[in-house]
Amino acid sequence: MPGHSSDNLSGHRPIPHHVAIIMDGNGRWAGQRNLPRIAGHEAGTENIRRVTIRAAELGVRYLTLWAFSTENWRRPADEVEGILRILGETLPTETEELNRHGARLHHIGTLEGLSAPLVAGIKHAMELTQDNTAITLTLAFNYGGRDEIVRAVRRMLADGIDPDGVDEALIDRYLYTAGMPDPDLIIRTSGEMRTSNFMLWQSAFAEYHFTTKFWPEFSPDDLEAAVEDYQTRERRFGGLVSSEASEPKRR
Numbered sequence: 001m002p003g004h005s006s007d008n009l010s011g012h013r014p015i016p017h018h019v020a021i022i023m024d025g026n027g028r029w030a031g032q033r034n035l036p037r038i039a040g041h042e043a044g045t046e047n048i049r050r051v052t053i054r055a056a057e058l059g060v061r062y063l064t065l066w067a068f069s070t071e072n073w074r075r076p077a078d079e080v081e082g083i084l085r086i087l088g089e090t091l092p093t094e095t096e097e098l099n100r101h102g103a104r105l106h107h108i109g110t111l112e113g114l115s116a117p118l119v120a121g122i123k124h125a126m127e128l129t130q131d132n133t134a135i136t137l138t139l140a141f142n143y144g145g146r147d148e149i150v151r152a153v154r155r156m157l158a159d160g161i162d163p164d165g166v167d168e169a170l171i172d173r174y175l176y177t178a179g180m181p182d183p184d185l186i187i188r189t190s191g192e193m194r195t196s197n198f199m200l201w202q203s204a205f206a207e208y209h210f211t212t213k214f215w216p217e218f219s220p221d222d223l224e225a226a227v228e229d230y231q232t233r234e235r236r237f238g239g240l241v242s243s244e245a246s247e248p249k250r251r
Protein backbone atom coordinates (compact mmCIF):
# COMPACT_ATOMS: atom_id res chain seq x y z
CA MET A 1 0.00 0.00 0.00
CA PRO A 2 1.68 3.23 -1.07
CA GLY A 3 2.57 5.52 1.77
CA HIS A 4 1.76 2.94 4.38
CA SER A 5 4.15 3.10 7.29
CA SER A 6 5.05 0.20 9.50
CA ASP A 7 7.54 2.10 11.64
CA ASN A 8 6.11 0.63 14.81
CA LEU A 9 7.19 -2.77 13.51
CA SER A 10 10.70 -1.84 12.54
CA GLY A 11 13.81 -2.18 14.64
CA HIS A 12 15.39 -5.38 15.80
CA ARG A 13 12.22 -7.26 16.64
CA PRO A 14 11.72 -10.14 14.24
CA ILE A 15 8.92 -10.24 11.72
CA PRO A 16 7.42 -13.75 11.62
CA HIS A 17 8.78 -15.48 8.56
CA HIS A 18 5.68 -17.64 8.15
CA VAL A 19 2.21 -16.57 9.31
CA ALA A 20 -0.71 -18.99 9.05
CA ILE A 21 -4.34 -17.99 9.54
CA ILE A 22 -7.31 -20.16 10.48
CA MET A 23 -9.89 -18.02 8.68
CA ASP A 24 -12.90 -18.71 10.89
CA GLY A 25 -16.23 -16.96 11.48
CA ASN A 26 -17.61 -16.43 7.97
CA GLY A 27 -20.96 -17.99 8.88
CA ARG A 28 -21.41 -15.97 12.08
CA TRP A 29 -20.37 -12.77 10.30
CA ALA A 30 -23.21 -13.38 7.82
CA GLY A 31 -25.67 -14.39 10.55
CA GLN A 32 -25.07 -11.11 12.39
CA ARG A 33 -26.15 -9.32 9.21
CA ASN A 34 -29.12 -11.59 8.48
CA LEU A 35 -27.36 -12.85 5.38
CA PRO A 36 -27.04 -16.48 4.24
CA ARG A 37 -23.85 -18.24 5.38
CA ILE A 38 -22.61 -18.31 1.81
CA ALA A 39 -22.50 -14.49 1.78
CA GLY A 40 -20.03 -14.81 4.65
CA HIS A 41 -17.85 -17.11 2.57
CA GLU A 42 -17.97 -14.59 -0.27
CA ALA A 43 -16.95 -11.73 2.03
CA GLY A 44 -14.25 -13.91 3.57
CA THR A 45 -12.77 -14.73 0.17
CA GLU A 46 -12.86 -11.04 -0.75
CA ASN A 47 -10.76 -10.32 2.32
CA ILE A 48 -7.84 -12.47 1.27
CA ARG A 49 -6.19 -10.03 -1.11
CA ARG A 50 -5.84 -7.02 1.20
CA VAL A 51 -4.46 -9.13 4.06
CA THR A 52 -1.98 -10.81 1.73
CA ILE A 53 -0.77 -7.46 0.40
CA ARG A 54 -0.19 -6.13 3.92
CA ALA A 55 1.61 -9.34 4.91
CA ALA A 56 4.02 -8.86 2.01
CA GLU A 57 4.53 -5.20 2.98
CA LEU A 58 5.34 -6.22 6.55
CA GLY A 59 8.05 -8.58 5.30
CA VAL A 60 6.23 -11.84 5.95
CA ARG A 61 7.69 -14.34 3.49
CA TYR A 62 5.06 -17.09 3.77
CA LEU A 63 1.36 -16.59 4.40
CA THR A 64 -0.79 -19.71 4.69
CA LEU A 65 -4.57 -19.34 4.72
CA TRP A 66 -6.84 -22.21 5.72
CA ALA A 67 -10.00 -22.00 3.67
CA PHE A 68 -11.54 -25.48 3.80
CA SER A 69 -10.81 -28.45 6.02
CA THR A 70 -11.11 -32.16 5.32
CA GLU A 71 -13.80 -32.11 8.03
CA ASN A 72 -15.80 -29.34 6.34
CA TRP A 73 -17.30 -31.94 3.96
CA ARG A 74 -19.58 -32.76 6.92
CA ARG A 75 -21.50 -29.54 6.31
CA PRO A 76 -24.75 -29.41 4.33
CA ALA A 77 -24.17 -30.09 0.64
CA ASP A 78 -25.37 -26.66 -0.46
CA GLU A 79 -22.84 -24.90 1.76
CA VAL A 80 -19.99 -27.14 0.55
CA GLU A 81 -21.03 -26.61 -3.06
CA GLY A 82 -21.18 -22.87 -2.46
CA ILE A 83 -17.67 -22.76 -1.00
CA LEU A 84 -16.29 -24.78 -3.93
CA ARG A 85 -18.12 -22.53 -6.41
CA ILE A 86 -16.73 -19.37 -4.79
CA LEU A 87 -13.19 -20.71 -4.95
CA GLY A 88 -13.63 -21.72 -8.60
CA GLU A 89 -15.03 -18.31 -9.52
CA THR A 90 -12.58 -16.25 -7.53
CA LEU A 91 -9.39 -18.09 -8.40
CA PRO A 92 -8.89 -16.76 -11.97
CA THR A 93 -9.34 -13.07 -11.12
CA GLU A 94 -7.51 -13.23 -7.78
CA THR A 95 -4.65 -15.14 -9.36
CA GLU A 96 -4.18 -12.31 -11.87
CA GLU A 97 -4.35 -9.69 -9.14
CA LEU A 98 -2.00 -11.49 -6.77
CA ASN A 99 0.36 -12.19 -9.66
CA ARG A 100 0.52 -8.44 -10.28
CA HIS A 101 1.56 -8.00 -6.66
CA GLY A 102 4.32 -10.58 -7.05
CA ALA A 103 2.75 -13.29 -4.91
CA ARG A 104 3.61 -16.92 -5.54
CA LEU A 105 0.58 -19.14 -5.06
CA HIS A 106 0.81 -22.58 -3.57
CA HIS A 107 -1.68 -25.17 -2.35
CA ILE A 108 -1.57 -27.66 0.51
CA GLY A 109 -4.19 -30.33 1.06
CA THR A 110 -5.56 -32.97 -1.23
CA LEU A 111 -6.96 -32.29 -4.67
CA GLU A 112 -8.98 -35.52 -4.38
CA GLY A 113 -12.70 -34.86 -4.39
CA LEU A 114 -12.35 -31.51 -6.15
CA SER A 115 -13.80 -30.98 -9.64
CA ALA A 116 -11.53 -31.11 -12.69
CA PRO A 117 -11.94 -27.37 -13.48
CA LEU A 118 -11.09 -26.43 -9.91
CA VAL A 119 -8.01 -28.65 -9.91
CA ALA A 120 -6.98 -27.11 -13.24
CA GLY A 121 -7.49 -23.61 -11.80
CA ILE A 122 -5.32 -24.37 -8.76
CA LYS A 123 -2.56 -25.85 -10.95
CA HIS A 124 -2.72 -22.89 -13.33
CA ALA A 125 -2.40 -20.43 -10.42
CA MET A 126 0.69 -22.24 -9.15
CA GLU A 127 2.32 -22.41 -12.58
CA LEU A 128 1.59 -18.79 -13.49
CA THR A 129 3.08 -17.42 -10.27
CA GLN A 130 5.91 -19.88 -9.69
CA ASP A 131 8.72 -17.35 -10.24
CA ASN A 132 7.22 -14.60 -8.05
CA THR A 133 9.14 -13.62 -4.93
CA ALA A 134 7.15 -10.96 -2.98
CA ILE A 135 5.45 -13.55 -0.77
CA THR A 136 4.40 -17.19 -0.95
CA LEU A 137 0.65 -17.39 -0.42
CA THR A 138 -0.36 -20.93 0.38
CA LEU A 139 -4.01 -21.82 0.26
CA ALA A 140 -4.82 -24.71 2.58
CA PHE A 141 -7.87 -26.09 0.84
CA ASN A 142 -9.23 -29.55 1.55
CA TYR A 143 -6.49 -29.66 4.18
CA GLY A 144 -6.46 -31.57 7.47
CA GLY A 145 -3.46 -32.17 9.72
CA ARG A 146 -4.24 -35.83 10.49
CA ASP A 147 -5.08 -36.55 6.86
CA GLU A 148 -1.73 -35.05 5.89
CA ILE A 149 0.11 -37.34 8.32
CA VAL A 150 -1.80 -40.44 7.16
CA ARG A 151 -0.91 -39.71 3.54
CA ALA A 152 2.73 -39.06 4.45
CA VAL A 153 3.01 -42.40 6.28
CA ARG A 154 1.39 -44.25 3.38
CA ARG A 155 3.87 -42.73 0.92
CA MET A 156 6.82 -43.54 3.17
CA LEU A 157 5.74 -47.17 3.35
CA ALA A 158 5.08 -47.30 -0.41
CA ASP A 159 8.60 -45.93 -0.96
CA GLY A 160 10.01 -48.74 1.19
CA ILE A 161 11.65 -46.36 3.69
CA ASP A 162 13.89 -48.17 6.18
CA PRO A 163 12.55 -47.63 9.74
CA ASP A 164 16.01 -46.47 10.86
CA GLY A 165 15.91 -43.85 8.12
CA VAL A 166 12.84 -42.14 9.59
CA ASP A 167 13.72 -38.90 11.34
CA GLU A 168 12.08 -35.49 11.69
CA ALA A 169 13.64 -34.14 8.52
CA LEU A 170 12.34 -37.09 6.52
CA ILE A 171 8.81 -36.63 7.87
CA ASP A 172 9.04 -32.93 6.93
CA ARG A 173 9.79 -33.94 3.36
CA TYR A 174 6.72 -36.18 3.14
CA LEU A 175 4.27 -33.56 4.37
CA TYR A 176 2.45 -31.14 2.07
CA THR A 177 4.62 -28.38 3.50
CA ALA A 178 7.89 -29.93 2.27
CA GLY A 179 10.36 -27.14 1.65
CA MET A 180 8.37 -24.57 3.63
CA PRO A 181 9.44 -23.23 7.03
CA ASP A 182 7.24 -24.06 10.00
CA PRO A 183 4.72 -21.35 10.90
CA ASP A 184 6.06 -18.85 13.44
CA LEU A 185 2.66 -17.30 14.12
CA ILE A 186 -0.77 -18.91 13.80
CA ILE A 187 -3.75 -16.59 13.97
CA ARG A 188 -7.31 -17.80 14.52
CA THR A 189 -10.21 -15.43 14.05
CA SER A 190 -13.76 -15.64 15.45
CA GLY A 191 -12.93 -16.27 19.11
CA GLU A 192 -12.50 -20.05 18.89
CA MET A 193 -9.40 -21.25 20.68
CA ARG A 194 -8.60 -24.58 19.10
CA THR A 195 -6.58 -25.78 16.12
CA SER A 196 -9.40 -27.92 14.61
CA ASN A 197 -6.73 -30.15 13.01
CA PHE A 198 -4.47 -27.49 11.51
CA MET A 199 -0.76 -28.05 10.92
CA LEU A 200 -0.41 -30.56 13.74
CA TRP A 201 3.23 -31.37 13.06
CA GLN A 202 4.37 -27.96 11.83
CA SER A 203 2.86 -25.98 14.73
CA ALA A 204 5.12 -27.54 17.38
CA PHE A 205 6.76 -24.20 18.28
CA ALA A 206 4.32 -21.75 16.73
CA GLU A 207 3.05 -18.76 18.67
CA TYR A 208 -0.75 -18.42 18.66
CA HIS A 209 -2.77 -15.24 18.40
CA PHE A 210 -6.53 -15.35 18.89
CA THR A 211 -8.93 -12.58 18.01
CA THR A 212 -12.71 -12.37 18.37
CA LYS A 213 -13.01 -10.64 14.97
CA PHE A 214 -14.74 -12.72 12.34
CA TRP A 215 -12.58 -13.43 9.27
CA PRO A 216 -14.43 -11.10 6.82
CA GLU A 217 -13.78 -8.15 9.16
CA PHE A 218 -10.16 -9.07 9.97
CA SER A 219 -8.29 -6.09 8.51
CA PRO A 220 -4.70 -5.48 7.44
CA ASP A 221 -4.31 -3.45 10.67
CA ASP A 222 -5.49 -6.50 12.64
CA LEU A 223 -2.75 -8.49 10.95
CA GLU A 224 -0.25 -5.84 11.95
CA ALA A 225 -1.54 -5.99 15.54
CA ALA A 226 -1.10 -9.76 15.56
CA VAL A 227 2.48 -9.36 14.36
CA GLU A 228 3.10 -6.81 17.13
CA ASP A 229 1.68 -9.29 19.65
CA TYR A 230 4.05 -11.93 18.24
CA GLN A 231 6.94 -9.56 18.74
CA THR A 232 6.30 -9.46 22.48
CA ARG A 233 6.67 -13.24 22.79
CA GLU A 234 9.80 -14.91 24.04
CA ARG A 235 10.50 -18.01 22.01
CA ARG A 236 12.69 -20.60 23.66
CA PHE A 237 12.20 -23.83 21.67
CA GLY A 238 12.76 -25.85 24.82
CA GLY A 239 16.05 -24.12 25.60
CA LEU A 240 16.81 -21.22 27.90
CA VAL A 241 17.98 -18.55 25.51
CA SER A 242 15.30 -16.13 24.37
CA SER A 243 16.60 -16.01 20.85
CA GLU A 244 15.62 -17.32 17.46
CA ALA A 245 19.16 -18.63 17.34
CA SER A 246 18.09 -21.52 19.55
CA GLU A 247 15.45 -22.64 17.08
CA PRO A 248 15.99 -26.31 16.30
CA LYS A 249 16.90 -26.57 12.64
CA ARG A 250 15.30 -29.58 11.06
CA ARG A 251 15.73 -28.61 7.45
Ligand code: IPE
Pocket (backbone or CB within 6 Å): 023, 024, 025, 026, 027, 028, 029, 067, 068, 069, 072, 083, 190
Ligand atom coordinates in the same frame (compact mmCIF):
# COMPACT_ATOMS: atom_id res chain seq x y z
C1 IPE B 1 -14.72 -20.43 8.19
O1 IPE B 1 -15.93 -19.89 8.57
C2 IPE B 1 -14.74 -20.97 6.79
C3 IPE B 1 -14.83 -22.44 6.72
C4 IPE B 1 -14.64 -23.25 7.72
C5 IPE B 1 -15.13 -23.04 5.43
P1 IPE B 1 -17.11 -20.80 9.14
O2 IPE B 1 -17.94 -21.24 7.98
O3 IPE B 1 -16.59 -21.90 9.97
O4 IPE B 1 -17.91 -19.76 10.01
P2 IPE B 1 -18.53 -20.01 11.44
O5 IPE B 1 -17.46 -20.55 12.31
O6 IPE B 1 -19.65 -20.97 11.26
O7 IPE B 1 -19.00 -18.66 11.88
Ligand code: IPE
Pocket (backbone or CB within 6 Å): 022, 023, 024, 025, 066, 067, 068, 069, 072, 192, 194, 196
Ligand atom coordinates in the same frame (compact mmCIF):
# COMPACT_ATOMS: atom_id res chain seq x y z
C1 IPE C 1 -11.63 -24.58 10.83
O1 IPE C 1 -12.83 -23.96 11.13
C2 IPE C 1 -11.46 -24.72 9.35
C3 IPE C 1 -11.29 -23.47 8.63
C4 IPE C 1 -11.28 -22.28 9.12
C5 IPE C 1 -11.07 -23.61 7.20
P1 IPE C 1 -14.14 -24.79 11.49
O2 IPE C 1 -15.23 -23.80 11.68
O3 IPE C 1 -14.37 -25.85 10.48
O4 IPE C 1 -13.74 -25.49 12.87
P2 IPE C 1 -14.63 -26.02 14.06
O5 IPE C 1 -15.69 -26.89 13.42
O6 IPE C 1 -15.22 -24.82 14.72
O7 IPE C 1 -13.70 -26.77 14.95
Ligand code: MG
Pocket (backbone or CB within 6 Å): 024, 025, 026
Ligand atom coordinates in the same frame (compact mmCIF):
# COMPACT_ATOMS: atom_id res chain seq x y z
MG1 MG D 1 -16.14 -22.05 11.93
